[in-house]
Amino acid sequence: MNKTDLKDLTYLEYPPLTDDLELAKSHLDDYGVAIIQDVLSSESVKEIKERLEEQFYGEEKYNVGSKSRGDEGFGQEVKEEEKVSRLVWNLINKGDCFLQFIDHPKILPLIQHAIGEKVILCSMGAHMNGSNNQRMPLHQDQWPLVPHPMDFNFMANSMVLISDNSPENGGTRLIPGSHKWPLIDYKSANSDEVQNNVQSITAPAGSAIIWSGRVWHGNGLNRSGEIRSNISTAYFQPWVRPQENHTYSVRKEVLEKLTDKQRHILGFSPFGTLGGHDGSSVSPAEFDRDRESIGVLKP
Numbered sequence: 001m002n003k004t005d006l007k008d009l010t011y012l013e014y015p016p017l018t019d020d021l022e023l024a025k026s027h028l029d030d031y032g033v034a035i036i037q038d039v040l041s042s043e044s045v046k047e048i049k050e051r052l053e054e055q056f057y058g059e060e061k062y063n064v065g066s067k068s069r070g071d072e073g074f075g076q077e078v079k080e081e082e083k084v085s086r087l088v089w090n091l092i093n094k095g096d097c098f099l100q101f102i103d104h105p106k107i108l109p110l111i112q113h114a115i116g117e118k119v120i121l122c123s124m125g126a127h128m129n130g131s132n133n134q135r136m137p138l139h140q141d142q143w144p145l146v147p148h149p150m151d152f153n154f155m156a157n158s159m160v161l162i163s164d165n166s167p168e169n170g171g172t173r174l175i176p177g178s179h180k181w182p183l184i185d186y187k188s189a190n191s192d193e194v195q196n197n198v199q200s201i202t203a204p205a206g207s208a209i210i211w212s213g214r215v216w217h218g219n220g221l222n223r224s225g226e227i228r229s230n231i232s233t234a235y236f237q238p239w240v241r242p243q244e245n246h247t248y249s250v251r252k253e254v255l256e257k258l259t260d261k262q263r264h265i266l267g268f269s270p271f272g273t274l275g276g277h278d279g280s281s282v283s284p285a286e287f288d289r290d291r292e293s294i295g296v297l298k299p
């Protein structure tokens with residue numbers, strides 16, 4: 001790693017928005033990024049925005065969840081009052097309006113195009129970036145989660161925009177084309193040489209960005225005076241351990257509402273020989289460990 005001359009790296013423009021699935025697949029291949037228009041209606045955006053804002057202030061009130069200024073990953077000391085952003089984790093439990101993102105028909109086929117037919121959900125969370133945030137380090141989603149850099153695509157991410165994204169409100173900054181870069185380290189990727197080439201996306205609320213786990217990206221600087229909210233739903237090939245362990249964190253009342261397909265994507269059933277029990281490939285969501293797992297037995 002790290003023999004690359006940063007001057008040789010190629011930067012592409014963002015691909016145009018599209019609602020054509022086949023074109024979006026070719027954008028994913030060529031740019032590592034696709035931007036899909038009209039994934040949500042304006043009524044749906046409004047409903048989700050209201051739910052997210054309630055959750056943001058609810059988590060604030062009960063002093064739970066995750067707050068940041070953005071630049072903690074650079075090792076910055078941050079005062080509590082400077083933490084203007086929240087990552088509202090595990091939306092699966094936080095409103096029926098989020099369940100559609102587990103297997104959204106305009107998103108899941110593109111994720112499957114990027115990493116294959118069989119997927120497991122890594123995590124779903126809202127990046128609610130407050131005004132006066134700071135930049136997080138540019139990163140590849142699939143890299144820090146797995147101990148070794150691996151030069152193939154086993155992760156893909158989606159972000160449904162609940163706010164219009166622009167340079168003014170810290171639209172997500174991605175580097176189209178960087179999925180084909182040679183492996184470079186974190187420090188080089190965060191050098192001025194690279195940072196100066198990265199632009200915030202401009203796209204309307206209701207659209208979605210899909211990207212390969214190897215695309216370098218990060219947040220943008222929000223100076224708009226308002227919160228910018230994007231919902232990230234990320235997926236792995238099913239052999240990787242997900243960020244959120246849905247098999248114990250999904251609340252019972254939510255589990256009852258999920259379809260079989262959604263439970264499967266959340267990891268409630270095995271993939272091949274992985275994720276079953278006692279050598280069995282049957283692992284239903286209602287699994288009762290005390291009754292069904294075989295313990296110490298004697299003849």
Ligand SMILES: O=C(O)CCC(=O)C(=O)O
Nearest residue numbers: 127171172217218219220
């Ligand atoms: O908030 C954003 O725009 C990007 C967030 C992001 O890249 C991340 O948390 O991995």
